[in-house]
Amino acid sequence: DAGITQSPRHKVTETGTPVTLRCHQTENHRYMYWYRQDPGHGLRLIHYSYGVKDTDKGEVSDGYSVSRSKTEDFLLTLESATSSQTSVYFCATDARGAYTDTQYFGPGTRLTVL
Amino acid sequence: DQQVKQNSPSLSVQEGRISILNCDYTNSMFDYFLWYKKYPAEGPTFLISISSIKDKNEDGRFTVFLNKSAKHLSLHIVPSQPGDSAVYFCAASVNAGNNRKLIWGLGTSLAVNP
Numbered sequence: 001d002a003g004i005t006q007s008p009r010h011k012v013t014e015t016g017t018p019v020t021l022r023c024h025q026t027e028n029h030r031y032m033y034w035y036r037q038d039p040g041h042g043l044r045l046i047h048y049s050y051g052v053k054d055t056d057k058g059e060v061s062d063g064y065s066v067s068r069s070k071t072e073d074f075l076l077t078l079e080s081a082t083s084s085q086t087s088v089y090f091c092a093t094d095a096r097g098a099y100t101d102t103q104y105f106g107p108g109t110r111l112t113v114l
Numbered sequence: 115d116q117q118v119k120q121n122s123p124s125l126s127v128q129e130g131r132i133s134i135l136n137c138d139y140t141n142s143m144f145d146y147f148l149w150y151k152k153y154p155a156e157g158p159t160f161l162i163s164i165s166s167i168k169d170k171n172e173d174g175r176f177t178v179f180l181n182k183s184a185k186h187l188s189l190h191i192v193p194s195q196p197g198d199s200a201v202y203f204c205a206a207s208v209n210a211g212n213n214r215k216l217i218w219g220l221g222t223s224l225a226v227n228p
Contacts, residue, residue, distance in 0.1 A: 042203065043203065043218040045216075101146050102148065103160070105157030105159065
């Protein structure tokens with residue numbers, strides 16, 4: 001399994017505050033993803049990156065921004081957190097070396113916005 | 115519009131028996147299918163996959179069957195073990211511009227009873 005860590009693992013914040021979640025990988029995978037998981041919605045893609053400084057939007061990108069200044073780090077920022085962004089956030093990576101589409105997931109960050 | 119559907123939110127089986135998890139899809143352009151397993155408070159982990167050019171792939175106790183004409187795939191676990199109790203996600207992959215897009219089902223919670 002790819003070495004993927006997420007920090008923090010749990011966070012409680014207030015509406016309107018900025019929040020940054022970090023994903024760190026040690027496998028030198030080119031592709032990185034941010035998902036959110038909510039009951040009744042499964043996994044939904046927020047943003048993804050296909051290289052350093054190369055990012056694109058997913059299906060639920062409103063209210064989120066991302067940055068990737070190094071291969072190993074992918075940051076997800078909520079500029080002004082809202083209660084609707086209470087969720088579990090997963091980071092994933094994909095080597096995309098072989099045509100397998102296999103993604104490797106981090107342990108998740110549980111975010112509560114009060 | 116749910117392109118990947120797991121119509122059974124939950125499934126309960128006895129240890130040693132077969133578990134069959136089902137997944138239906140609507141997009142005929144999907145060319146790769148994957149199953150992931152997720153334990154509570156952990157990220158999803160890759161379990162098994164199948165290319166659209168095949169109809170069966172087997173890995174130990176896990177077998178995935180693909181019926182393209184019916185747009186249906188299933189995951190068989192034989193024999194089922196208590197450690198298999200988890201949420202199982204079906205995912206399908208398709209070309210999206212110059213990237214690949216992974217579409218997720220909502221998951222099926224499997225309980226294997228001793």
